[in-house]
Amino acid sequence: MKAIRQIFGGNLRQYGMSFALILLLIFFQWRTHGIMLTATNAQNILNGYSYVLILAIGMLFVIITGQIDLAPGSVAAVVGICVALSIKNWGFPWWAGVLFGLLVGIAIGAWQGAWLAFVGVPGFITTLAGQMLFRGLDQYIGKAASVPVPKEIRYIGNGYLPEWGPNTGLNNSTLLLGVLALVAIVALEIRRRARTLKAHGTAVPLWAMVARLAVMTVALGYLTYLFGSGRYGTSFPVTGVILVVLVLIYNFIATRTTIGRGVYAVGGNRAAAALTGINTKKVYFLAMANMSFLAAVAAIMYVGRSTATGPSDGVGWELDAIAAVFIGGAAVSGGVGTVIGSLIGGLVMAILNNGMYLVGVGADLSQMIRGLVLLVAVAFDLYNKTQGRPSITGTLLRGLHIRERGEATGMERPRAGVAQS
């Protein structure tokens, strides 16, 4: 147990969730006789659910501030129709249509953010109104018609990276991405270790870092193989690339920036945040605006995948996003939650959905099961919090820090040669 802690550090909760995810994958791999983990199915999952995961990232920030957004589905519908119509009827080039769609998303987000931040209407009400308002607007603009989108937009929602170069047996773009990711992970890990050593004089032992990197390398290698080994012309999907880029950016914002700290502070204790000089209005405004911006991104991916807009685009999306965030460990009262957790929460839902579909479980039962999973996941979190421990994470972290103060066991004193390089 101690060894595992040292390898995985403070992220044990997230690794625990990843572990649940892996169990789920293995279970369905068994039940579907190997269909679950084929390149085609993996690509389908990403193409079919990336937009929900992206919504979940936006929703996470809103939920951390202690608010909720019920409108992203409707916002997405408006953005979808704006993108499609601007290209088809107004002669916008595809990229201008995309840009226009993103601007519409930001504008709607600013509208909702303003009501919350400057007028003080609670997010629940603001966005409930927004849900109706923008659903109506979508119908008004779209007249319930289905408007097709050009192939460039379809590429965004359903495309694959190019094939090139020598025959490696894999899609070379995917292979390249895998290698780049590995290099980045190793470099970051080494830099992080150096930083910790400099700041604390101690860090996790070298063997733990090597073990962690080994685990990551195997996982990354497998993913590269899984996505790269599909039929010719397929790869790690474009939707997946967009998702990964957004996850990296938003994880950085949440964990490493001042504005990210402000988001957590506002959710944790709004009055305190205001007294310490955090601009709480700005935080609320940005969280809301960002949610609608990401809803616009999701909308463009979604209409691309469905090749056309439709009157029921975006219906119920907000609920999927909210479920993902809470399964991912966020607190209803705000102040708690992580991007990676929400991503994993969303993947749990996606894989359940996809797996049950493959197994032939009907939509009715599938829905019920996912509802129960949400309930149990949150109940489990609450149970842990009421056990006299602040949370699973808190408990584990405390264990780690006693050691970090250098009192005992396992922590390596800086040694020349290890500290450098």
Add this chain to the structure above:
Amino acid sequence: MGVAQGPLLTMHGISKRFGAVEALTDVDLEVHAHEVVALIGDNAAGKSTLAKIVAGALTPDSGLIEINGEAVTIPTPAAAYNLGIATVFQDFALCENLDVTANLFLGREMHGALRRSDEEMERITREVLDRLASRIPSARTPLGSLSAGQRQSVAIARTLIGSPRIVVLDEPTASLSVGQTAEVLTHIERLREMGLGIILISHNMTDVRAVSDRIEVLRLGRNNGSFVTQHASYEEIIAAITGAPRADALRHPTGATLSAVS
């Protein structure tokens, strides 16, 4: 660097109402460098309101604030921080979901171009915690798992971040043990030695008499007496707090005029 002769902080004619409640009416207050001013008074006398005005958390309806003789406005807590004012609020204003380091630097995080300088902030946090001899296990302990007293230590530690000239402490020892209270009083004395001006709000007369140089009494939102701590008798002070008929006790160490209560 030249030591200003006049007061560090001057508040003149400060008034603040909340709807029908006149929390402060025409209040004056001066704080000099190297001076601890105790601000005392009954519950709802307006002490915290005055502290929040200094801290930039509230803006007065009228009145003048000067720092080193220069008129200033303190519209936000960030402005207060930039003017060198550090405040410990009565309800300590901390975030339980964040760790000690995060709380210490809340609202004034150190950062590079994009990234927060977490390692640097943690290093300073550990220094500060050591200096305060606080019983806080680690700079990364989430605040939610600290005791009330430990949290108060964190709130007080916030005044050691940056280089404040004026420190406002609103009931900083309310939930502290005897030992911890002594630490805080020592800390206040240390701040005074460093040349800061300190406003200490407290209901504890023993603490007030132990560290303060001057005692300012607020009653129903008005100045109701100013005492040199050394010369003030317990009875005089109590009389000023409760509004009982009192011996005229308006004395001032520097001889500067304070508005007399008539």
